Amino acid sequence: MQRVAITHVAQSSGAESRESLMDFTYRVNREVLDKAGLQREDVGCIIAGSADIFHSGLSCANAFDWDGIGAFLKEGSRAEESAFSFIYGCMRILSGRYDTVLVTALVKGSENPDNDPITSFYGDPFYLRPTGINESVVAAMQMRQYMERYSVTEEQCAQVAVKNLGNALFNPCADRKRRVSIEDVMSSERIYDPLKALECAPKSDGVVAVLLASEKRAKKLTKKPVWLAGYGCSMDHFHPGDRDLLKGRLPEAAKRAYGMAGIAYPRKELDVAEVCEPYAFQELLWCEQLGFCGEGKGGKWIDSGASRMDGVLPVNPSGGVLATNPYPARGLYRIAEAALQIKGEAGEHQVGKTVRKALAHSTHGFGGQCQSVVILSA
Amino acid sequence: MAKEEHRIVKGQVTVPYELALGRTWSAFYDFLKDERIMGKKCGKCSRVLVPPRSFCPRCYVDMDEWVEVSQEGVLETWVYVNMPFFAQEIRIPFISAQIRLDGSDSGFIHQVAGIDLNDFDRVRETVKLGGRVRAVWNPEKRGNILDIAYFEPVD
Numbered sequence: 189m190q191r192v193a194i195t196h197v198a199q200s201s202g203a204e205s206r207e208s209l210m211d212f213t214y215r216v217n218r219e220v221l222d223k224a225g226l227q228r229e230d231v232g233c234i235i236a237g238s239a240d241i242f243h244s245g246l247s248c249a250n251a252f253d254w255d256g257i258g259a260f261l262k263e264g265s266r267a268e269e270s271a272f273s274f275i276y277g278c279m280r281i282l283s284g285r286y287d288t289v290l291v292t293a294l295v296k297g298s299e300n301p302d303n304d305p306i307t308s309f310y311g312d313p314f315y316l317r318p319t320g321i322n323e324s325v326v327a328a329m330q331m332r333q334y335m336e337r338y339s340v341t342e343e344q345c346a347q348v349a350v351k352n353l354g355n356a357l358f359n360p361c362a363d364r365k366r367r368v369s370i371e372d373v374m375s376s377e378r379i380y381d382p383l384k385a386l387e388c389a390p391k392s393d394g395v396v397a398v399l400l401a402s403e404k405r406a407k408k409l410t411k412k413p414v415w416l417a418g419y420g421c422s423m424d425h426f427h428p429g430d431r432d433l434l435k436g437r438l439p440e441a442a443k444r445a446y447g448m449a450g451i452a453y454p455r456k457e458l459d460v461a462e463v464c465e466p467y468a469f470q471e472l473l474w475c476e477q478l479g480f481c482g483e484g485k486g487g488k489w490i491d492s493g494a495s496r497m498d499g500v501l502p503v504n505p506s507g508g509v510l511a512t513n514p515y516p517a518r519g520l521y522r523i524a525e526a527a528l529q530i531k532g533e534a535g536e537h538q539v540g541k542t543v544r545k546a547l548a549h550s551t552h553g554f555g556g557q558c559q560s561v562v563i564l565s566a
Numbered sequence: 567m568a569k570e571e572h573r574i575v576k577g578q579v580t581v582p583y584e585l586a587l588g589r590t591w592s593a594f595y596d597f598l599k600d601e602r603i604m605g606k607k608c609g610k611c612s613r614v615l616v617p618p619r620s621f622c623p624r625c626y627v628d629m630d631e632w633v634e635v636s637q638e639g640v641l642e643t644w645v646y647v648n649m650p651f652f653a654q655e656i657r658i659p660f661i662s663a664q665i666r667l668d669g670s671d672s673g674f675i676h677q678v679a680g681i682d683l684n685d686f687d688r689v690r691e692t693v694k695l696g697g698r699v700r701a702v703w704n705p706e707k708r709g710n711i712l713d714i715a716y717f718e719p720v721d
């Protein structure tokens with residue numbers, strides 16, 4: 189079968205940008221093309237990851253996005269979940285029709301309303317929205333069940349924020365970086381008890397561009413191609429009440445990705461993972477469901493230090509979504525960060541060991557309704 | 567050097583929508599006006615879903631049988647919301663909760679109230695996972711989900 193490689197990656201600085209969204213998009217895409225030594229004309233196809241009205245104030249936002257990504261006269265498409273944008277791009281290469289595809293995700297979170305009002309509109313207007321639901325509310329419901337069912341403590345959940353915000357100190361592209369203690373997290377405002385303010389992701393500006401190439405082309409473009417080894421995705425019901433919030437679809441998505449990548453023992457075979465954790469405790473729940481530790485063992489897993497930068501399986505060396513949350517772009521950020529770790533180009537947050545296999549995860553919808561897992565390899 | 571002015575364009579837009587409830591949810595809200603909570607039962611998996619659906623999202627077949635469920639149930643999870651957010655009309659603090667009504671097989675999202683919500687420590691003592699709650703009806707019926715005013719803890 190045709191293989192797909194990530195050849196180059198570029199991302200914006202984590203600081204709030206004063207550039208217009210179009211200029212902001214252009215700079216990062218120009219950078220990734222320069223790294224690859226390509227001109228816009230050399231790219232076969234363009235896939236965007238961006239969001240409409242709520243996250244950009246634009247309807248049919250892709251119409252606005254195309255110029256900044258360099259899509260003039262090209263074929264392309266867009267998804268609002270940028271992990272989907274990535275896989276659509278990979279499929280374009282797999283079709284044999286294109287040798288190169290540019291996948292770009294973009295948002296200026298600083299310019300639009302807070303995440304909570306935006307995500308309250310995920311709820312339908314007939315039933316969920318009038319009852320006061322948003323993404324944080326459902327996450328807090330999920331967290332309370334998680335702690336209760338498995339005796340995971342609030343302090344163990346808080347440790348995720350301590351780890352990830354600390355990791356972000358070494359990532360120049362991170363938005364929120366702070367050395368915080370468990371006490372700082374525990375004493376931050378109880379905005380959605382049991383969720384505390386420091387356990388909830390911020391809202392960030394971010395553009396990330398990933399250049400994909402066919403095997404033949406990739407070997408000409410870079411000495412260090414990063415290969416797509418596995419992908420899996422699975423969706424749960426819309427209504428949170430129709431599901432068990434602690435038994436979502438991530439195990440199924442992971443099974444599909446591991447099956448394709450030939451991974452039998454994820455904890456041993458993976459060298460690093462970038463996990464989408466807009467709420468601190470979710471990293472623990474997702475790590476369980478990805479098979480890094482047993483069911484209900486997320487608390488012991490974080491206590492063990494295994495997921496630290498110097499642990500056996502570092503999770504979110506970039507600082508994760510708790511540090512940088514460019515909402516629709518965060519899935520592609522995870523993929524880009526996993527690729528940088530394999531390339532050995534993550535800079536100060538490069539993990540200490542050789543990275544041959546990396547996992548990137550993305551999720552959207554209430555309480556992890558939709559889950560996707562990408563496995564990359566050297 | 568003085569900070570350069572960050573020039574922006576401000577915008578706020580109001581646009582009207584008219585979204586159809588459909589037959590099943592219209593009927594559900596008509597039942598609420600009569601202070602009855604009705605679900606629909608799937609002929610294939612036998613689950614009773616509240617609010618009702620016209621089809622079972624799992625079996626993907628029509629759901630035809632209406633079933634009345636209890637106005638009491640078990641608290642599956644809850645959150646103490648102490649964060650105001652734009653367009654949210656419920657005054658904080660409030661409790662969002664998922665309740666498994668007796669006779670149903672899905673979680674029903676609503677609020678828990680009827681207790682002093684300002685005293686958070688008391689709330690944590692009164693509101694428990696697995697605890698029982700009961701629907702309290704809004705005397706004024708509007709044919710929407712807030713015809714159930716809230717659920718109160720039953721001791």
Ligand SMILES: [Zn+2]
Binds near residue numbers: 609610
């Ligand atoms: Zn069914």
